[in-house]
Amino acid sequence: MKPPVFDYQDPASVEEAVDVLARHGAAAKVLAGGQSLVPLLNLRLARPEVVVDINRIDALDYLTEESGWLRVGARVRQRRLEREGDVRRTVPLLAEAVRFVGHPQIRNRGTVCGSLAHADPAAELPAAAVAVGARLVAHSRSGIREIPAEEFFTGPLTTALRPDELLVEARFPCTGPDWGWAFLEVSNRHGDYALCGVAAGVRARDGRVQDARLAYAGAGPVPVRLRQAEVALVEHADLEEGIRAAAAEARRVLRPDGDLHASSEFRRHLAAVLTARALRLAWSRASTCSGGAHA
Amino acid sequence: MTTRWLGAPIKRNEDPRLLVGQGLFVDDVQLPGMLHAVVLRSPHAHARILRIDVRRALEHPDVLLVLTHADLPPSLREPLPKLIPHPDLKHHKTQYTLAPDKVRHVGEPVAFVVATSRYAAEDAAELIEVDYEPLPAVVDLEDAAAGRPALVHEDIGTNVAAHSVQRVGDYEAARARADLVLARRFVVDRGCASPMETRGVVAQWDPRARQLTVWDSTQAPIPIRNGLAALFGLAQKDVRVIAPDVGGGFGPKIMMFYPEEVLVPLAAMRLGRPVKWIEDRREHFVATNHERTQIHHAEIALDREGHILGVRTVFLHDAGAYIPYGLIVPIVAECTLPGPYRIPNYHAEFRAVFTNKTIVSPYRGAGRPHGVFVMERLLDLAARELGMDRAEIRRRNFIQPHEFPYDVGLIYQDNAPLVYDSGNYPAALERALEAVDYPRWPEEKARYRAQGRRVGLGFACYVEGSGIGPYEGCRVTVEPSGKVYVATGVGTQGQGHFTSLAQVVAEALGVDVRDVHVVTGDTGAFGWGTGTFASRAAVVAGSAVHLAAQAVRQKALQVAASLLEASPEDLELADGQVRVRGAPSRSVSLGEVARAANPLRGVIPSEWEGPGLEATRYFAPPRGTFSHGVHAALVEVDPETATLRFLRYVVVHDCGTILNPLILDGQIHGGVAQGIGGSFFERLVYDDSGQLLSGSFMDFHIPTAVEIPEIEVIHQETPSPLNPIGAKGAGEGGVIPVPALVAQAIEDALDDLELEILRMPLHPDALFELIQKATRRGS
Amino acid sequence: MRIEGTETLHAPRDRVWALLDDPQALASCTPGMQELRPTGPDEFEAVLSIGIAAVRGTYKGKLRITERTPPERYAVQVEGTSGAGFVRAVGVLELEDQGAQTGVRWSGEVQVGGALTLGSRMIPGIARMLAGQFFQCLDRKLQEGSP
Incomplete structure (x- = not known):
């Protein structure tokens, strides 16, 4: 488990980094926290010719709130989302979801943008990004573009990023008033990839659900937002009926693959169970106006 | 007054050194001019080797040596030594140092590369071209026993390495007069130890003194020394084997030989330079021995008061691709099955079967968890059938304290009669039941149920053969x-x-x-x-x-x-x-x-x-000594997500005279954690082509501190009369009864579903399926 | 691992068949195909650079057309080896005449060995994605005109 030979570059600025990417294209691979890339290198499953280490780029180390958006630079470690109290207020779903990512040691190194760019279909942060409608900022020599999360994930481990682009920032919209959020997942062991995970958001007003968000991890080749289930929830005047309808919708629509840990059938069952549980939790948070993740 | 040392809870002498990183593990051995080795392993479960071409690897500038089977000295071209023969073991097939013409499991060594660094050695190993002709893989144990879909060793015309029968009394006669006969098929699947330190070997040859020094993460340095001396034609005094600090053994680190234990010294002698090989975790999953798969067709015969008249088990034991360690595991399984109970008539029969999987040799428990699982499950199901309390059925069958020494009537793994030396089985059960307040459990359970929680109580008894x-x-x-x-x-x-x-x-x-x-x-x-x-x-x-x-x-x-x-x-x-x-x-x-x-x-x-x-x-003890114990636990089941949470875990443990209760507690805690791992988390999953799908810690789920509950240990001391300090073994009791206990606890938590858990380990997907089936049956 | 799917190609079945029957056209639509050298009737040596994102390897191996029933059924067997392990796959395509377009029912049986087994949970998704790319490419070629 030693990697094959690769060239190592550690640019100090975004401009230098995108220059390297422009020169090497698909032969280059960006290293941030290394929690996925380094094992892949050591297993010789990944064989980039050039590893572009962005850990020297101080300009990418920011976590700020700006005009209704939480901006997470590419060097921000996952641990900061749970450590910095403001995240719990601004994007509570993110603060809750991140605690399911591996273990503290992994979150101390792993970056938020790294997890998004790696695009593991069972990972938590991509599902959270899809649920809240995050936007991903890609930088290349030809400029900057923003990609909505739902268009960003195109397949397992595959994103809309071009080989010459660097994901420099993820932007998460701050939660609106009356919203409550919850992230739940089932894994046999805490910290594993989810057998199934659900990110849920509910906007409550006058004792009714006005709006909802539901996105799933481990339920398909990419994180899935399930608008049918959201609609089913909002359409029902009775909350419990709505929750049941949303759960049934999840079971009906999702077609996850089975693997050694869970059959497709079990995953669909879990999606339905977690849909109901997450919606109830999100509802309780929305209707008590606390909005978000409780520690 | 003189200070009493024996039995005192003393902190460990070795810990200050280990905790500050001053241990000496094999990978800490650094010698001038040391080279690094890599093993090229078979990616196929079963295949003929048509051609091996090492030329490109030899051309690598950092490579000093590449070995294939053809390059080995004659003594190493033969299969490696037969470790523990047995009269019933007809086909004692042992593995090769490097595969000659056929590979029989994923991970079997095919070539050995020595270079100036591990990196270069891995690069060069990729340059070796091997043409394989894949053969049908023998994966399913029952198919294998029937010779399907292929023979692992064609020359013996069968996949059955051994057929063995032991009898006590007359089971058939007992069955004929029984009020209740209950038969089930029990499955225990593969597991492995996963020690923190993988295997490793460093060898140094002094050509002037003609002395070989080997650092080896083995559990048996002296047999390794003796074996190396024989293979290389050296005097035993000129071979020194050091097992320095070893980061966990649990059984699989006792072998003679793993191929690397021969290849590394051979390379050091050929090259005149020290050579190091450290097994990486990926190799470990396929190249270090596994255990556990057995399929038991078991039967119990009882009278209507719940007295056991007889037990029969006919089982298949998965040996893996070779069987160097002989029949130890199946023998221990059949000898542990009777446990603390009086079983006047017992029929135990097994077939040890070759499959295209990693070799099987003892892993902590070594057949004991299997035997206990089958026996305890039979008693649970019988109690249910007879409408009897599960503690009561055990009480009625315990061997009593005055009956020692108690001759079970079998021959144990040390070829000596299986005679329990001492113990107090009823007392251990009562202590455990008292600790979890068993008499009040129905009310407790109802209280949980009223809160919408499904909590089950499980307990299991065992006797642990040790100290042979x-x-x-x-x-x-x-x-x-x-x-x-x-x-x-x-x-x-x-x-x-x-x-x-x-x-x-x-x-x-x-x-x-x-x-x-x-x-x-x-x-x-x-x-x-x-x-x-x-x-x-x-x-x-x-x-x-x-x-x-x-x-x-x-x-x-x-x-x-x-x-x-x-x-x-x-x-x-x-x-x-x-x-x-x-x-x-x-x-x-x-x-x-x-x-x-x-x-x-x-x-x-x-x-x-x-x-x-x-x-x-x-x-030199005349025979083994027998520890025993009872575990009890409260387990919460979430029937919607098919996941478990342990709320309480109590161990009553009797291993004779206690040398150090702190160390003993540590042994038990670790054992229970490993037992829980092997009951609901850790799984070695193979696909139909014999590929191990769960070959990394991403998929092989060792439970962490989050999943393992606090473990309460209650010590009972019934000294052994067979040795001067009265001690009995304590290494495996933590693991042994856990699968049986988990099964009982889940059944208790979901008693309305009337589940029958007949397979271990479980995992959420399997539990989901059981719940689904039961729910469909009920509706 | 077994995966399957259905696709619609926007051309009559005879044209689809003609395209499938042309190894070079086939090769040009196979994701990552770098070389395809005939070694005998219906047998080829192939070099493929397959994978996704960083998980990509160069596989050397053989491709064999094991069944050809014009214009309905087509089966291939592929095996390749790389530093990360091996892939063996059997793929079957069945073409259904739908007039101006053609329905394709495809299935594959994929077997992997070596380090690739660690990614087994993602292989069906990846295989479907690669199959999708393959059919998109075929469809593009068909719509461009010349078969």
């Missing part, structure tokens, strides 16, 4: 500094021998335990012994240590008597001094006694039997 022979030895030396040096042949893999064995010596010699330095696992320090396995180190080596320490004590008294001009009977040993009882000012230090025992001039009295304060003694 043939022998271990020990040398105890007191130096003039007053420090005591102890050398024994058993290796240590984290069990705390540096402390527990030191306590035995400290107790005998009245010295501080921190002044007793234990050396284990270095054939240069002590060259006689067999190894650390079958929960035997404390029992067998501990007894040898006791005998040697007592001999040194006698000599110290003798020598001090002449120094103090007193009679040996009037002397006592305490605080590192030999002193006249009642006159503490008349004393000499033990160091002074040691100096006096090794004078530069003068005469050594013949009754001293030689110079120095030193003695070597051996202990």
Whole structure:
């Protein structure tokens, strides 16, 4: 488990980094926290010719709130989302979801943008990004573009990023008033990839659900937002009926693959169970106006 | 008053060194000019090797040696030694150092590359071209037994390596007069130990002295030394094998040989430079032995009061691709099955079957969890059928304290009769039931149920065979500094021998335990012994240590008597001094006694039997000694997500005289964690082509501190009459009953579904399926 | 691992068949195909650079057309080896005449060995994605005109 030979570059600025990417294209691979890339290198499953280490780029180390958006630079470690109290207020779903990512040691190194760019279909942060409608900022020599999360994930481990682009920032919209959020997942062991995970958001007003968000991890080749289930929830005047309808919708629509840990059938069952549980939790948070993740 | 060392909860002597990173594990061995080796392994479960071309690897500038089967000396081209033969083992197939013409499991060594760095060696291994012709893989155990879809070893015309039967009484007759006969098929799937340290070997050859030194993360350094000497034509005295600090053994690190244990010394001798090979985790999953798969067709016959009339099991044992370790695991399984119960008629029959999977040899429990799972499940199901309390059915069948020694009527793994030496089975169960307040459990359970929570209580009983022979030895030396040096042949893999064995010596010699330095696992320090396995180190080596320490004590008294001009009977040993009882000012230090025992001039009295304060003694037990225990736990089941949470875990444990309760608790805690892992988390999943799908810690889920509950240990001490310290083995009791307990607890939590859990390990997907089936059945 | 799917190609079945029957056209649509050298009737040596994102390897191996029933059914067997392990796959395509367009029912049986087994949970998704790319490419070629 030693990697094959690769060239190592550690640019100090975004401009230098995108220059390297422009020169090497698909032969280059960006290293941030290394929690996925380094094992892949050591297993010789990944064989980039050039590893572009962005850990020297101080300009990418920011976590700020700006005009209704939480901006997470590419060097921000996952641990900061749970450590910095403001995240719990601004994007509570993110603060809750991140605690399911591996273990503290992994979150101390792993970056938020790294997890998004790696695009593991069972990972938590991509599902959270899809649920809240995050936007991903890609930088290349030809400029900057923003990609909505739902268009960003195109397949397992595959994103809309071009080989010459660097994901420099993820932007998460701050939660609106009356919203409550919850992230739940089932894994046999805490910290594993989810057998199934659900990110849920509910906007409550006058004792009714006005709006909802539901996105799933481990339920398909990419994180899935399930608008049918959201609609089913909002359409029902009775909350419990709505929750049941949303759960049934999840079971009906999702077609996850089975693997050694869970059959497709079990995953669909879990999606339905977690849909109901997450919606109830999100509802309780929305209707008590606390909005978000409780520690 | 003299300080009591034996039985005291002393913190471990070795921990300060280990905790600050001053341990010496095999990978810590750094030698000038050292080279690094990599093994090229088969990616196929079953395939013919058509061609191996190593030319491109040899052209790599950093490569010094590439070996294939054809490059080996004649003695290494033969299959490796047959470790433990048995008359029923008709086809004792052992693995090759490097595969000659066929590979039989994923991970089987095909070529060996030595280069200046591990990186270069891995690069070069990729340059070796091997043409394989894949053959149908023998994966399913029952298919394998029927010879489908292929033969693992064509020359023997079958996949069945052994067929063995043991009988006590007449099961058929007992069955004929039974009120209830209950039969089920039980499955235990593969598992593996996953020690923190994988395997590793470093070898150094001194061509002038013609001496070979090998650092090996083995549990049996002395047999390895003897085997290497034989294979390389060297004197045993010229081969030194050191098992330094070893980061966990659990059974699989006792083999003779793993191919690397031969290849690394061979390469060092060929190249005249030290060579290191460290197994990586990916290799470990396929190249270090596994255990566990057995399929039992078991039957119990009872009268209507729940008395066992007889038990029968006919089972298949998955040996993997080769069977170097013989029939130990299936024999231990059939011999552990009767447990603490009186079973007048017993029929045990097994077939050991080759499959295209990693080799099977003992892993902590080594057949015991299987036997206990089958027996305890049979009793649970019988109790349900008879409408009887599950504790009561056990009480009615326990062997009673006055019945020891109790002859079970079988022949055990050491070829000696299976005779329980001592124990108190009913008391252990009552202690456990009291700890979890079993009488009030129905109300407790109802209270949980009212909160919408599904909590089950499970408990399971077991008897653990331990401390088998043939022998271990020990040398105890007191130096003039007053420090005591102890050398024994058993290796240590984290069990705390540096402390527990030191306590035995400290107790005998009245010295501080921190002044007793234990050396284990270095054939240069002590060259006689067999190894650390079958929960035997404390029992067998501990007894040898006791005998040697007592001999040194006698000599110290003798020598001090002449120094103090007193009679040996009037002397006592305490605080590192030999002193006249009642006159503490008349004393000499033990160091002074040691100096006096090794004078530069003068005469050594013949009754001293030689110079120095030193003695070597051996202990050879007549047969094994039998620990026992009961585990009980509260387990919460989430039936919607098919996941578990352990709320409480209680262990009542009886391993005879306790040497150090802290160390014992550690053994039990670790064992329970491993047992829980093997019941609901860790799985070795193979696909139809014999590929291991769960070959990394991403998919092989070892439970963490989050999943393991606090473990409460209650000690019971029924000493063994078979050894001078009264000790019994404690290495495996933590693991043994866990699968049986988990099954019972889940059934209890979901009692309305009337589940029957007949397979271990479970996992959420499997539990989901069971729940679904039961729900469909119910509706 | 077994995966399957259905696709619609926007051309009549005869044209689809003609395209499938042309190894070079086939090769140009196979994701990552770098070389395809005929070694015998219906047998080829192939070099493929397959994988996704960073998990990509160069596989050398053989491709064999094991069944050809014009214009309905087509089966291939592929095996390749790389430093990360091996892939063996059997793929079957069945073409259904739908007039101006053609329905394709495809299935594959994929077997992997070596380090690739660690990614087994993602292989069906990846295989479907690669199959999708393959059919998109075929469809593009068909719509461009010349078969």
